[in-house]
Amino acid sequence: xxxxxxxxxxxxxxxxxxxxxxxxxxxxxxxPDELEIILGQHIGxxxxxxxxxxxxxxxGQVIGEVTKGLGVPLHAPVAGTIKALxxxxxxxxxxxxxxxxxxxxxxxxxxxxxxxxxxxxxxELLAKxxxxxxxxxxxxxxxxxxxxxxxxxxxVDTLILNGAECEPYITADHRQMLENAKEIVEGATVxxxxxGIKQCFIGIENNKPDAIKTMTEAAAAASTPEYTVVVQPxxxxxxxxxxxxxxQSITGRKVPGxxxxxAVGVVVHNVSTARAIYDAVVLxxxxxxxxxxxxxxxxxxxxxxxxxxxxxxxxxxxYLGGVTPELSKIVMGGPMMGxxxxxxxxxxxxxxxxxxxxxxxxxxxxxxxxxxxxxxxLEACPMGxxxxxxxxxxxxxxxxxTGQFGVFECFECGCCAYVCPAKRPLVQFVRLAKMKAKx
Amino acid sequence: MWxxxxxxxxxxxxxxxxxxxxxxxxxxVSVASCVAVEAATQKALGRRVTIGxxxxxITGMLIAFVIPPGVSPLLPVLGAVMAIAIGKHLLxxxxxxxxxxxxxxxxxxLATFPVxxxxxxxxxxxxxxxxxxxxxPIDAIATATxxxxxxxxxxxxxxxxxxxxANLYTNFFLGWRPGSIGETSGLxxxxxxxxxxxxxxxxxxxxxxVLGTIALLSWGFGGETLFSGDPLLAVLSGGALLGAFFMANxxxxxxxxxxxQLIYGVGVGALTVLIRLKGGYPExxxxxxxxxxxxxxxxxxxxxxxRFAPLQGGAK
Numbered sequence: 001x002x003x004x005x006x007x008x009x010x011x012x013x014x015x016x017x018x019x020x021x022x023x024x025x026x027x028x029x030x031x032p033d034e035l036e037i038i039l040g041q042h043i044g045x046x047x048x049x050x051x052x053x054x055x056x057x058x059x060g061q062v063i064g065e066v067t068k069g070l071g072v073p074l075h076a077p078v079a080g081t082i083k084a085l086x087x088x089x090x091x092x093x094x095x096x097x098x099x100x101x102x103x104x105x106x107x108x109x110x111x112x113x114x115x116x117x118x119x120x121x122x123x124e125l126l127a128k129x130x131x132x133x134x135x136x137x138x139x140x141x142x143x144x145x146x147x148x149x150x151x152x153x154x155x156v157d158t159l160i161l162n163g164a165e166c167e168p169y170i171t172a173d174h175r176q177m178l179e180n181a182k183e184i185v186e187g188a189t190v191x192x193x194x195x196g197i198k199q200c201f202i203g204i205e206n207n208k209p210d211a212i213k214t215m216t217e218a219a220a221a222a223s224t225p226e227y228t229v230v231v232q233p234x235x236x237x238x239x240x241x242x243x244x245x246x247x248q249s250i251t252g253r254k255v256p257g258x259x260x261x262x263a264v265g266v267v268v269h270n271v272s273t274a275r276a277i278y279d280a281v282v283l284x285x286x287x288x289x290x291x292x293x294x295x296x297x298x299x300x301x302x303x304x305x306x307x308x309x310x311x312x313x314x315x316x317x318x319y320l321g322g323v324t325p326e327l328s329k330i331v332m333g334g335p336m337m338g339x340x341x342x343x344x345x346x347x348x349x350x351x352x353x354x355x356x357x358x359x360x361x362x363x364x365x366x367x368x369x370x371x372x373x374x375x376x377x378l379e380a381c382p383m384g385x386x387x388x389x390x391x392x393x394x395x396x397x398x399x400x401x402t403g404q405f406g407v408f409e410c411f412e413c414g415c416c417a418y419v420c421p422a423k424r425p426l427v428q429f430v431r432l433a434k435m436k437a438k439x
Numbered sequence: 440m441w442x443x444x445x446x447x448x449x450x451x452x453x454x455x456x457x458x459x460x461x462x463x464x465x466x467x468v469s470v471a472s473c474v475a476v477e478a479a480t481q482k483a484l485g486r487r488v489t490i491g492x493x494x495x496x497i498t499g500m501l502i503a504f505v506i507p508p509g510v511s512p513l514l515p516v517l518g519a520v521m522a523i524a525i526g527k528h529l530l531x532x533x534x535x536x537x538x539x540x541x542x543x544x545x546x547x548x549l550a551t552f553p554v555x556x557x558x559x560x561x562x563x564x565x566x567x568x569x570x571x572x573x574x575x576p577i578d579a580i581a582t583a584t585x586x587x588x589x590x591x592x593x594x595x596x597x598x599x600x601x602x603x604x605a606n607l608y609t610n611f612f613l614g615w616r617p618g619s620i621g622e623t624s625g626l627x628x629x630x631x632x633x634x635x636x637x638x639x640x641x642x643x644x645x646x647x648x649v650l651g652t653i654a655l656l657s658w659g660f661g662g663e664t665l666f667s668g669d670p671l672l673a674v675l676s677g678g679a680l681l682g683a684f685f686m687a688n689x690x691x692x693x694x695x696x697x698x699x700q701l702i703y704g705v706g707v708g709a710l711t712v713l714i715r716l717k718g719g720y721p722e723x724x725x726x727x728x729x730x731x732x733x734x735x736x737x738x739x740x741x742x743x744x745x746r747f748a749p750l751q752g753g754a755k
Contacts, residue, residue: 009745009747244747244748254747254748255748256748257748257749259748369489369492369533369534370531370532370533370534370535371534372533372534372690372691373534373690373691373695374690374695375690375694375695375696378695378696378744381744382747383746383747383748384744384745384746384747385744385746386743386744388695406746406749409746409747409748409749422534
């Protein structure tokens with residue numbers, strides 16, 4: 001086994017807390033009566049609905065199209081009837097336009113069979129990825145076909161699959177790697193063919209030895225003289241799965257400022273996105289399902305679930321037996337980067353990787369106090385920023401002057417807030433600063 | 440914060456056996472008045488009362504640790520007002536004070552009560568009769584600190600009084616010599632500091648540079664001729680160890696950047712030796728730290744962390 005790689009600057013070691021779900025197989029959740037599909041699931045302009053109220057739709061049918069700019073189409077996750085074009089709850093935007101589908105449970109679920117993708121051209125493969133609505137489902141929601149077609153002046157030589165899953169609690173990618181290793185690796189070869197390159201690394205944090213073993217076997221089986229797929233175990237350190245940190249860990253290359261990874265010849269996809277690309281290309285199945293982790297001491301039955309996009313959190317809670325009396329905070333996403341939500345009436349999107357139901361002893365509700373300038377945030381920041389200065393400037397009413405501390409380089413990993421002894425909400429200060437500061 | 444308090448308790452307990460119950464009284468008065476002043480100031484300023492965070496307790500202990508154990512218990516009360524009300528809360532509260540509050544209190548007391556602050560030193564007890572100094576007029580028992588003897592009476596008087604060689608170092612390291620609570624037991628101060636290092640609450644940068652600079656410069660310039668000074672004595676005497684482990688690296692008043700911290704530590708060490716050898720006071724680390732405190736933000740302005748990927752044009 002190769003030595004453990006990691007990034008040199010900053011990072012923290014929060015308790016992994018993955019024990020609640022890491023040994024639970026992915027469970028298919030029965031389709032709920034109603035789904036709410038949010039139109040803006042990806043980075044870019046939201047889709048425009050191509051269906052009207054009372055229309056009948058089939059599973060996998062396009063229900064939303066991109067009319068301008070960056071984006072991918074949206075598909076019906078189930079057969080049913082369009083109930084309404086309205087608004088739904090959203091973890092970040094409070095509410096967002098959506099399509100509500102009434103499920104028709106009489107219809108048999110769609111079946112997909114393998115196609116001979118090897119014969120297809122790069123353009124045909126890209127069209128399949130785009131047509132299936134594949135986006136980066138690790139969290140960012142960046143349309144995958146764009147990443148797979150880097151600008152010609154940036155020659156790419158390396159593909160990295162991100163299986164670090166450094167956020168505590170979340171085990172969705174872990175389970176995908178254990179249960180769908182072959183599909184992920186075949187997805188990787190599809191990506192290699194599209195990019196016209198030979199080399200793929202799969203980065204996995206060393207706290208998932210079973211996934212490393214399974215993926216190594218699958219990678220060895222799939223490696224040919226044409227393609228080499230190598231599993232690279234990584235040191236357990238948050239945020240190991242951050243794109244720039246992952247690239248630096250594995251290749252030693254540093255992605256500059258606002259540049260994309262292709263600037264240093266690398267393309268990064270999440271392992272679950274590779275699985276979605278496999279589905280899209282090999283099975284011609286659009287992306288409308290999502291493996292996610294439901295965890296925390298606040299839910300009766302923690303689980304790794306395969307749900308339809310558009311399933312509401314309230315339906316998931318009901319399926320898992322409800323919440324426990326200890327429940328104190330609900331977070332969509334991981335505990336480090338996720339958003340606390342105030343309602344269960346929020347549908348799952350393609351990028352929702354977890355919903356955490358946290359008990360009092362899993363969160364910290366200590367009120368924050370003034371900065372004591374201990375400098376721990378400087379040590380923890382993987383980007384070499386000064387979170388304390390940004391926060392002090394925001395508090396002093398000068399958020400517009402925080403550009404000098406690199407506020408736009410911050411990707412809000414939360415390491416600074418995690419180490420802060422004064423419990424200061426540094427990420428929230430940064431978000432405020434980003435709204436007011438000039439680039 | 441409470442860990443720091445815990446690290447200061449062993450030297451306090453030992454000081455009771457060296458100088459008598461007097462030290463405990465002084466410390467108790469100092470801590471109580473710091474906490475009371477903090478609560479009163481925060482109430483008066485309409486701020487949230489944060490006496491539970493332990494920071495006022497630390498300041499109270501440190502004030503008691505840097506004044507002579509024989510002074511009137513009213514002195515730490517005045518010190519507490521200076522440190523907490525003026526030095527801390529009027530400057531914006533915790534995190535916004537420019538100067539180390541405890542040292543500000545010491546400087547204030549030294550300026551206002553120069554006689555008591557430079558003479559009320561108690562000779563170490565030999566029989567552990569910890570109540571024996573109670574009720575005795577201070578003039579009858581007061582003695583001088585080693586550094587004061589060295590400065591005013593010279594090396595001869597110093598060795599006559601405190602011995603030479605290993606015996607001298609052992610007494611100084613364990614704490615049996617006149618001095619403030621905090622400058623007595625080097626051993627316990629170092630152990631407390633090492634524990635804070637081990638727990639990751641402090642880093643080596645400031646303590647090592649402060650003590651290293653004091654040792655080096657004292658060796659170079661502290662003797663009759665060049666390079667004949669006694670570096671070990673320099674580190675063990677005065678408040679050097681307390682200053683290096685518990686005061687110079689105070690989060691609020693020291694720089695945050697590691698490079699700045701190294702320069703700051705050297706500055707504190709150099710000023711300490713300069714004051715000891717050429718200044719009017721026998722001990723210099725208090726003023727050295729106070730002089731370097733306002734330099735911290737300047738240093739941090741010069742030395743920025745290395746950004747992972749600075750944006751072109753975005754940074755000013």
